[in-house]
Amino acid sequence: MLAIKGLMADLQDEDKTILKGVDLDIPAGKVHAIMGPNGSGKSTLSYILSGKDGYEVTGGSATLDGVDLLDMEPEERAAAGLFLAFQYPVEIPGVGNMTFLRTAVNAQRKARGEDELSAGDFLKIVRAKAKTLKIDADMLKRPVNVGFSGGEKKRNEILQMAMLEPKMCILDETDSGLDVDAMKLVAEGVNALRSEGRSFLVITHYQRLLDHIQPDVVHIMADGRIIKSGGPELALEVENNGYADILAEVA
Amino acid sequence: MALAKLKADAAEARMAGLTLPSGFDGARKDALGRVAAMGLPSKRDEYWKYTDPTSLTQPEPIAAALFDAQETPLFGAVDRVKIVFVDGVFDADASDDLACEGIEIARLADAAGADIHWASELYGTLETRGQSPVERPLAALNTAFAQDGILIRATGKAAKPINLIYLHGDTGSDVMLHSVVKVEAGAEVTLLETGPAAARLNSVLEVEVATGGAFHHVRSQGRDHERRAVTHCFARIADESLFKSFTLTVNGQLTRNECIIEMLGDDAVAHVAGACVGDGTAFHHDDTVFITHDALNGESRQVFKKVLRNGAVGVFQGKILVKEGAQKTDGYQISQSLLLDGDSQFLAKPELEIYADDVACSHGSTSGAIDEDALFYLQSRGVPLQAATDLLTLAFLAESLDEIADETLADDLRDRLESWLARRT
């Protein structure tokens, strides 16, 4: 589904290389996790995949189902089925959460040549999905993420994912800031979406989320590269011993 | 040349081709005297520092192309009394009966024949009061020469809003309209003004709100790109009264909207708001507000938002004057611009002048670009760049539209604004 080959990227404004040749292949229906020390380039990778400004790709490729992602506008990548749950969801004063969701859903439907959802249908679907994530009516009415607690913002990301039904979901530290119950809710939300045609890339620092969302493969990223890949046991190793051993091993 | 001479010459040149209409003869003659004494504004005037008044003061108007909006009229779904002026000329066929429960309505042009006592007491009176501490000669010119307008007296709660519809049909039209509204104690009325009116419009609205009365004003200045307008709204409000005015300006080449409010009674509330969307170097929009608190416990609020792109210019001059003894005044003023590119410009001059010690007044003015993070967030959810920009633009303007009390009217404006943005106005 998602194929990344030798991806290299610099910061546009500074002379700084962040991704130094990332290779990653996530087949359809699989869940991959990325762990790695702070500043190793995990969020940068997710931003570059979703098309954020400020980076310059200097080498390599990234394709979604064979289609070149890096050539598309961010909205085209979204319509193609890519979704990023942000590490730091953005607040948008003045735009109601509901309006935001409806605009996004309908924009993607339009881009795919589908009819827009009627206001009634849309409302029904949102309410049902919000309920399972324990997002109340008030949060749907309020401006996007404004005044939301850290955990509420993360649940709101998962609600967006559930509404947009992307095929490639990248979750950047969706577990950070969540209490134990909220983490379960979020994991259930993700698990409910797991299917043969949908893949996940879960970026996390902690084993706990991976207890709930069982990954097929765990990658370790350091200094702009994937330095080691393995099964779920790799996450346990990191949880117990940190990164020192792994870093030493590849050095 | 000395400024005074320059201004006097401009006034003389402007008035050379004009004759005084009849009706309110005394008020008109007095106004003539004021114009002669003040002269017409020059760009060297401090009060016109950011806006060049030349095209508003010169004898001949600059032609303005007509714009066919090809859309249903604004507030079309609202049950209202429609009063239509085409290039300032009353159109009886297109207008409704000037009758509505709770209010009396008459035309200014008919006032000469009828002795409308309450109107003759007001016509030009509030404009005169508004000439100090800052002179507003174009308003005096209007009092002297206004061809027509509407006189409204609310004695109860008006059954419907009154909608003055200003159509523009002649590329060279030069129009002065003057309306007077008197809201009696406990009465309430909503005045809607829509449309560009003319190639050049000079309009004055005088509003007196008595004890416990309420006046709502919602205005949209039309989409003709080349029209020029100077408008003045003078209000005098009594205790426990409410005055609310909102203006939407999209397009127009030059607009100067002045609002001058005197809060003379205790516990009065005055809110003035504006939303403006300007595109292109020709666009120049100026909001000039002067609110005087002269009683206890007054609440005033100014909320002005401007979205500017492709070299458009926005101006805000807002003043809150709290007179001695106007304790417990709560004055708030915010003016903000969203600059969609580096070429556009926002010039703001917020002022507070306070002579009472127990007041809470605040003002703020900001100018900023669109939030790139919010833009990317929207795009990453599949919203195309242009639609995302429009959504953030509407969000930016929301705070001023929220000042409109009537949700139906506000929604109509929001919808319209959305479709105008989608069509790139």
Ligand SMILES: Nc1ncnc2c1ncn2[C@@H]1O[C@H](COP(=O)(O)OP(=O)(O)OP(=O)(O)O)[C@@H](O)[C@H]1O
């Ligand atoms: N816009 C930027 N300007 C300057 N430095 C940047 C920018 N974006 C990323 N970096 C730097 O690039 C490196 C990688 O950052 P990134 O956010 O991708 O790390 P991360 O692996 O997600 O870390 P964390 O685990 O702390 O979230 C860091 O050193 C960071 O400071």
Ligand SMILES: [Mg+2]
């Ligand atoms: Mg990160």
